[in-house]
Amino acid sequence: xxxxxxxxxxxxxxxxxxxxxxxxxxxxxxxxxxxxxxxxxxxxxxxxxxxxxxxxxxxxxxxxxxxxxxxxxxxxxxxxxxxxxxxxxxxxxxxxxxxxxxxxxxxxxxxxxxxxxxxxxxxxxxxxxxxxxxxxxxxxxxxxxxxxxxxxxxxxxxxxxxxxxxxxxxxxxxxxxxxxxxxxxxxxxxxxxxxxxxxxxxxxxxxxxxxxxxxxxxxxxxxxxxxxxxxxxxxxxxxxxxxxxxxxxxxxxxxxxxxxxxxxxxxxxxxxxxxxxxxxxxxxxxxxxxxxxxxxxxxxxxxxxxxxxxxxxxxx
Amino acid sequence: xxxxxxxxxxxxxxxxxxxxxxxxxxxxxxxxxxxxxxxxxxxxxxxxxxxxxxxxxxxxxxxxxxxxxxxxxxxxxxxxxxxxxxxxxxxxxxxxxxxxxxxxxxxxxxxxxxxxxxxxxxxxxxxxxxxxxxxxxxxxxxxxxxxxxxxxxxxxxxxxxxxxxxxxxxxxxxxxxxxxxxxxxxxxxxxxxxxxxxxxxxxxxxxxxxxxxxxxxxxxxxxxxxxxxxxxxxxxxxxxxxxxxxxxxxxxxxxxxxxxxxxxxxxxxxxxxxxxxxxxxxxxxxxxxxxxxxxxxxxxxxxxxxxxxxxxxxxx
Numbered sequence: 001x002x003x004x005x006x007x008x009x010x011x012x013x014x015x016x017x018x019x020x021x022x023x024x025x026x027x028x029x030x031x032x033x034x035x036x037x038x039x040x041x042x043x044x045x046x047x048x049x050x051x052x053x054x055x056x057x058x059x060x061x062x063x064x065x066x067x068x069x070x071x072x073x074x075x076x077x078x079x080x081x082x083x084x085x086x087x088x089x090x091x092x093x094x095x096x097x098x099x100x101x102x103x104x105x106x107x108x109x110x111x112x113x114x115x116x117x118x119x120x121x122x123x124x125x126x127x128x129x130x131x132x133x134x135x136x137x138x139x140x141x142x143x144x145x146x147x148x149x150x151x152x153x154x155x156x157x158x159x160x161x162x163x164x165x166x167x168x169x170x171x172x173x174x175x176x177x178x179x180x181x182x183x184x185x186x187x188x189x190x191x192x193x194x195x196x197x198x199x200x201x202x203x204x205x206x207x208x209x210x211x212x213x214x215x216x217x218x219x220x221x222x223x224x225x226x227x228x229x230x231x232x233x234x235x236x237x238x239x240x241x242x243x244x245x246x247x248x249x250x251x252x253x254x255x256x257x258x259x260x261x262x263x264x265x266x267x268x269x270x271x272x273x274x275x276x277x278x279x280x281x282x283x284x285x286x287x288x289x290x291x292x293x294x295x296x297x298x299x300x301x302x303x304x305x306x307x308x309x310x311x312x313x314x315x316x
Numbered sequence: 317x318x319x320x321x322x323x324x325x326x327x328x329x330x331x332x333x334x335x336x337x338x339x340x341x342x343x344x345x346x347x348x349x350x351x352x353x354x355x356x357x358x359x360x361x362x363x364x365x366x367x368x369x370x371x372x373x374x375x376x377x378x379x380x381x382x383x384x385x386x387x388x389x390x391x392x393x394x395x396x397x398x399x400x401x402x403x404x405x406x407x408x409x410x411x412x413x414x415x416x417x418x419x420x421x422x423x424x425x426x427x428x429x430x431x432x433x434x435x436x437x438x439x440x441x442x443x444x445x446x447x448x449x450x451x452x453x454x455x456x457x458x459x460x461x462x463x464x465x466x467x468x469x470x471x472x473x474x475x476x477x478x479x480x481x482x483x484x485x486x487x488x489x490x491x492x493x494x495x496x497x498x499x500x501x502x503x504x505x506x507x508x509x510x511x512x513x514x515x516x517x518x519x520x521x522x523x524x525x526x527x528x529x530x531x532x533x534x535x536x537x538x539x540x541x542x543x544x545x546x547x548x549x550x551x552x553x554x555x556x557x558x559x560x561x562x563x564x565x566x567x568x569x570x571x572x573x574x575x576x577x578x579x580x581x582x583x584x585x586x587x588x589x590x591x592x593x594x595x596x597x598x599x600x601x602x603x604x605x606x607x608x609x610x611x612x613x614x615x616x617x618x619x620x621x622x623x624x625x626x627x628x629x630x631x632x
Contacts, residue, residue, distance in 0.1 A: 052423070052579045077393045081422035081579065106397035107368070112442055116430040125469050126428060153441055260576040263368045263397065 028217060028247045031308055032300060040300045041292070042217075042249040043283065045070040046097055047167070049079035051107070053261040053273075057254040057280045059085060062092065066283040067252070069301045071097035071165050074150040075109045075128070080157070087158040093301035095163035095191075096154055098147045098182065100138070100170045102128035107264040113149035118142040132170070140177040147171075147185055163302035165194035176205035183209055192305050194249065196220040215305055218246030223253075223279070225270045232278045233287065240291040247300070254280045344533060344563045347624055348616060356616045357608070358533075358565040359599065361386040362413055363483070365395035367423070369577040369589075373570040373596045375401060378408065382599040383568070385617045387413035387481050390466040391425045391444075396473070403474040409617035411479035411507075412470055414463045414498065416454070416486050418444035423580040429465035434458040448486070456493040463487075463501055479618035481510040492521035499525055508621050510565065512536040531621055534562030539569075539595070541586045548594045549603065556607040563616065570596045 029038045045058045049072045059082075061067045072082050072094055086094050100121055102108040108127040111118050115126050120139040123129050129136060154161060164186050166172050171182040172194075186193045198219040200207045210216065221239050223232070239250075255261045255276035265272035282288055292299070345354045361374045365388045375398075377383045388398050388410055402410050416437055418424040424443045431438050436455040439445050445452060470477060480502050482488050487498040488510075502509045514535040516523045526532065537555050539548070555566075571577045571592035581588035598604055608615070 052576045056575065056579070077423050077425055080424050084422065106400065107393050108396050109393055114430040114432040116433070125472055126465075149442075156441055256575075258575055259372065259572075260368045260574075263372070 027245075028215065028305075029245065032247075032304055034298065037245045039243045039245055039295065039297045040247045041243065041297050042069045042247070042300060042302065043067045043252070044249050045252055045254045046165075047071075047073055047253055047255075048094070048097070049073040049076045049082045051076075051255065051260055051264050052078050052081065053255040053258050053264075054078070054253075054276070055082050055085070057256050057276065058082075061254055061280060061284050064284055066280075066285075066288065067254070068299050069093040069095070069162075069249075071095040071163070072154070072159065072161075073097050073099045073167060074154050075099050075112050077109060079153075083154070083157040083159050086160075090160070091303075093162050093303045094159060095165060095194075095302055096151060096159075096161045097165055097167050098150055098171060099167040100128060100143060100146065101131065101168055103130055103168065104264055105130075105267045111146050111149070112153050113146045118146045121146055132174070138174070138178070140181050143171065143178055144181045144185065147182065151185065151189060161189075161191060162306050163192045163194065164189075172199065172206065173203055176209060179203075179206060180209055183214070187211075190306075190310060192302055192309060194220070196249065213309065215309060217249055217305075218244070220249050220251050222251040223275070229274070229278060233282050233285075236282050236288070237291060240288075240295055240297065243295060243297060247305075252279045252283060254283070256280065343561075344531065344621075345561065348563075348620055350614065353561045355559045355561055355611065355613045356563045357559065357613050358385045358563070358616060358618065359383045359568070360565050361568055361570045362481075363387075363389055363569055363571075364398045364410070364413070365389040365392045367392075367571065367576055367580050368394050368397065369571040369574050369580075370394070370569075370592070371398050371401070373572050373592065374398075377570055377596060377600050380600055382596075382601075382604065383570070384615050385409040385411070385478075385565075387411040387479070388470065388475065388477075389413050389415045389483060390470050391415050391428050393425060395469075399470070399473040399475050402476075406476070407619075409478050409619045410475060411481060411510075411618055412466060412475075412477045413481055413483050414466055414487060415483040416444060416459060416462065417447065417484055419446055419484065420580055421446070421583045427462050427465070428469050429462045434462045437462055448490070454490070454494070456497050459487065459494055460497045460501065463498065467501065467505060477505075477507060478622050479508045479510065480505075488515065488522065489519055492525060495519075495522060496525055499530070503527075506626060508618055508625060510536070512565065529625065531625060533565055533621075534560070536565050536567050538567040539591070545590065545594060549598050549601075552598050552604070553607060556604075556611055556613065559611060559613060563621075568595045568599060570599070572596065 027036050029040050030036055045067045047054050048058050048070050055078055058070055086092060110127045111121055115122050120137055120142045121128055164182060166182060171178045182193055192215045196217050196219050227235055253271055253276050257273040257277035261273035343352050345356050346352055350356060361383045363370050364374050364386050371394055374386055402408060426443045427434050427437055431442050436453055436458045437444055480498060482498060487494045498509055508531045512533050512535050543551055569587055569592050573589040573593035577589035
């Protein structure tokens with residue numbers, strides 16, 4: 001259904017329509033060939049490659065239609081497992097979840113670039129910083145060196161990313177310089193970046209840095225710390241029942257609450273093993289599929305967005 | 317019992333006795349304060365830090381007396397978990413299992429040193445080589461840079477190693493130059509190295525490189541590929557029942573055959589998840605404890621060996 005809609009859109013000349021010079025601005029859903037009131041959703045799992053448990057749960061969810069998009073953490077030790085899957089599932093909508101932090105305590109990773117080339121990103125032991133404080137001085141040049149190295153490793157290992165986003169939103173929600181780094185590298189690689197309009201209020205530099213060809217989706221919806229586990233399903237149910245028209249990305253975090261994941265996240269519950277199991281349970285449920293259907297929500301991926309940005313050349 | 321034996325040995329002037337000039341050579345067990353016919357055993361688990369499953373099974377075995385010694389892989393992502401355990405269990409006999417390879421397929425790691433400083437050790441994607449072929453040119457200087465970096469990270473993270481050994485025996489069983497690297501670094505750090513006499517036949521450069529103060533144990537006994545799983549216990553039982561006098565190290569590999577370990581080792585059975593579960597099952601058994609007792613085998617650790625090399629100064 002998604003494919004036929006896109007073919008229809010392309011045939012009608014609806015794609016591309018990113019230039020402001022072409023008249024009244026079209027909403028992204030219209031550029032993708034849907035009516036203005038369409039509710040389009042990307043169900044996106046973060047953190048693939050972080051741990052085997054994350055890979056296993058995310059692949060399972062992908063194969064049963066619980067998610068339709070994901071992004072991969074290149075510096076993490078289980079990246080080869082998910083890269084191998086990506087190479088044999090070329091239609092999967094996999095982006096790169098660019099990583100500049102190693103936020104856990106028992107389980108850590110460091111940069112892909114030689115660490116003496118990205119010294120502001122690493123701690124005294126050579127791992128990415130556990131966290132960035134007000135005193136942590138991140139050199140944007142180091143960030144650029146590192147994300148270029150992550151993209152290069154992904155490409156060398158056979159992954160063809162459809163989009164870029166940023167682990168812990170560090171490249172989006174820190175400062176203008178780091179946002180310009182990901183935007184510049186995305187432009188050079190001709191890839192869309194996750195930029196939702198509902199972040200503009202808190203981070204005004206985002207909108208200011210954008211050019212006319214940058215894709216902006218309408219909103220990211222994601223679980224934030226503080227919600228009692230018993231209200232997990234209700235949160236997503238409400239979000240689906242009240243989804244507004246436009247393009248929304250659900251950013252979710254899947255894993256099984258198994259021994260590996262419990263140990264990897266033992267120091268706090270937020271984005272921990274049980275959190276990820278709850279996400280898995282909801283998005284692999286029949287209830288989720290019914291909510292999509294009952295609320296006329298259409299699933300799209302970054303692959304369609306990228307294709308709309310870069311339409312195939314006309315053959316006549 | 318081990319402690320009192322050592323105190324007795326020190327009081328009798330039996331320790332140290334490493335100098336050939338002191339008369340007829342004493343066997344290592346005698347230098348440790350035991351009679352010449354004593355059967356001394358180090359039950360040593362390799363690969364701690366490699367995966368959570370390895371850490372969990374090894375810690376369990378350590379705490380129930382199934383093993384009494386182990387070595388840690390500093391470059392691996394779960395090293396922080398076992399380093400944290402080491403810091404809070406200062407009596408544990410933990411050495412460093414120096415790592416120059418990343419032999420698995422879905423789960424990989426790279427050097428601690430900046431990779432552009434150890435370029436002969438890494439593959440095109442920046443991981444340690446999966447394997448070394450006849451064409452792989454390992455620069456001993458790179459190996460030295462890397463193992464110094466591993467020791468420095470371990471010390472910085474609070475681990476005080478009691479000995480050094482080498483993952484996949486690469487530093488022992490490749491060539492003289494690499495053996496001299498680990499020997500030189502061990503001397504500088506005043507640490508004993510795993511050097512068993514039963515390797516001298518296959519690797520004659522080992523014996524030639526040793527100085528008068530290097531400790532040589534009598535033998536390593538370890539499971540080799542090819543034994544049917546049903547004969548696992550019988551192999552270890554026979555080894556214990558026929559253990560010869562002197563100092564023996566059992567080199568074993570513990571983990572649970574859980575989802576993480578199965579995926580980490582999915583490409584082959586050797587040293588895989590089931591292999592490690594079988595090792596765990598035998599060494600955590602009552603049968604193993606009974607075999608130790610019935611065959612009058614005394615457990616010792618590298619801590620005693622190191623102390624015998626470096627006896628406390630006399631107080632009178």
